Amino acid sequence: MHVLHMNTGEGETSYAKNSQLQKKIISVGSSMVESAIFSIMLEVQPKSMGVADLGCSSGPNSLTAVSKIIHTVNVVSQQIGLSVPELRVSLNDLPGNDFNDVFKSLPELYNKMKKDYGIEDCYVWGLPGSFYGSLFPAQSLHFVHSSSSLHWLSQVPLGLKPKAGTHLNKEKLYLSKSSSMTVVRAYQQQFHEDFSLFLKSRAKEMVSKGRMVLSFLGRRSPNPCADEACYQWELLGNALMSLTLDGLLEKEKIDAFNAPYYAPSLEEVAREVEYDGSFVVDGAETFEIEWDDGDKSDFNISSGYRVAKTIRAVVEPMLESHFDLGTELMDELFRRYTKIIDDCLSKTKLKYINLVISFMRNE
Structure with missing residues (x-):
């Protein structure tokens, strides 16, 4: 919780300048958001509507989803002949998030709501x-x-704590094809505990027939160690190991690192929902998105460089906390990571799998 946040500020390695991929993912899920809001307005008809964006982050994407939600509430209200409800909007992320950056954009959002939609009863805060x-x-x-x-995940899986000084996932940062079943089960158990708690928490907080749309990286394969679920971590591990081979980093530090991350399948998510019983899945979509799906207008920049910058903006705070590399060595790590990714992309197109799932709160 203390180190899981995006790179702050507006520098070259910041999340603000390297989050085009995440913006596209928000766009792809917008039709499911629209459908969910239509159902809420038609079935619940709230006079005061509570909205939460969980994991809002910072930078240009932080208010993209909220702006879309407000626009949709306005359009749907007009379509079905209802007054636009009072809107209570919570922007949530971990305490390390750059909320000040988010708040700077709020006046622009308020002006847009008033000018374009005539909405004044909207209250936005950070949580x-x-x-x-x-x-x-x-x-x-x-x-x-x-x-x-x-x-x-909420934390590194507890099952990966070293036993008698022996690390269970040596030379790897996450799951890989060489991971033991002990490591795989530890990640699966942590996902089960976390997502179960997420569902229980939201179930208490949501009204009957409320809706929830979640979008996150996942996989189609039943195998948690499939490349589509973990290859970006495999390649980053290779870049770190190259520093070890050159005497720039202790191998033990790599052996001791495990990413608090898990890419589930739709089937795993559905099992958790069925087990909890508070929600029903009323829509689900799996789509591919290329690793290099950002702005390609600068022909002097390689695909690997763009991909490495996108990943760096997300994982650098974690790497800084664990490896204590310093600026020069961190730059060298991502130079090597760039080359590794470029080599892979010259042979094949690499794609992430993203899940977009819509839920309804049971009565």
Whole structure:
């Protein structure tokens, strides 16, 4: 919780300048968001509507989803002949998030709402804390949204704690084809505990027939160690190991690192929902998105460089905390990572698998 946040500021390695991929993922999930809000307005008809964006982050994407939600509420209200409800919007992320950056954009959002929609009864605030646990008063939320966040676990799986000085996942940062079943089960158990707690927490906070749309990295394969679920971590591990081979980093530090991350399948998510019983899945989509799906207008920049910068903006705070590399060595790590990715992309197109799932709160 203390180190899991995106790179802050507006520098070259910041999340603000390297989050085009996440913006596209929000866009792809927008039709499911629209459908969910239509159902809420038609079935619940709230006078005051509680909305939460979980894992809002910072930078240009932080208010993208909220702006879309507000626009949709306005359009749907007109379509079905209802007054636009009062909107209570919570922006949630971990305490390390750059909320000040988010708040700077709020005046622009308020002006847009008033000018374009005539909406004045909208209240937006930040709420730091983990969504793996209670955040809101009981039955206060009508719509919950989260994009590119729930593949992050609450912690490194407890089952990976070293035993008698022996690390269970040597030379790897996450699951890989060489991971033992002990390591795989530790990640699966942590996902089960976290997602189960997430569902229980949201169930208390949401009204009957409330909706939730979640979008996160996952996989199609039943195998948690499939390349589509973990190859970016495999290649980053290779870049770190190359530093070890050159005497620039202790191998023990790599052996001791395990990413608090898990890419589930739709079937795993559905099992957790069925087990909890508070929600039903009323829509699900799996789609591919290329690793290099950002701005390609600068022909002097390689695909590997763009991909490495996108990943660096997300994982650098974790790497800094664990490896203590310093700026020069961190730059060298990502130079090597860039070359490794370029080599892979010259042979094949690499794609992430993203899950977008819509849920309804049971009565």
